[in-house]
Amino acid sequence: MKRALTLIGASILLASTTQLHAQSGDPRAGESLHKEANCLSCHTANPYSTAKTPSFERLIAAVSFCNVNLNTGWFEDEVLDVATYLNEKYYKYVIE
Template identity: 35%
Template sequence: MRNLERLLTGLLLLATLPLIAQAETGRELHEENCINCHAEMEGGDGSGIYTRENRFIDDRDSLETQVQRCASNQDLQWFEDEVEAVADHLDEEYYDF
């Protein structure tokens, strides 16, 4: 029984590693490509763009659309998984959809 518990725990950990890696990738992409522009727009560290009262992101789909729009405006050639990684990071950090 104990071996089965260890095996299941190990499998669960392995299953979550890609999600952890994607969240880290999203955080890194965001820091490297988004923060400076947002800081210029909102001041401070730029996070106010996510926490302002009149934000227009109200669900996961609109978040991914906005991330793609920002990437395009910055001439970033992001793949879909990179857009999703940044959206995952923002969702976890600011939105909680």
């Protein structure tokens, strides 16, 4: 049940990020949040892959999913900051 609610929440966030992704977040703030949350403790073997996140929108949803599951307490703008940082460092998606 908890997983279903998390997926529903991530889906709602994905739908709401359509307007957000037009403007990227702050990658420096995202890098700091990424380090504070120790994200690489889970993402060590293959840090980040485009297989599960084939677009910037899906990347935002994935960061949101981690935010909810790990209870980091990030706000939507902070999720966008982390996604922007990850995009600049690993994914290289064009943000339109």
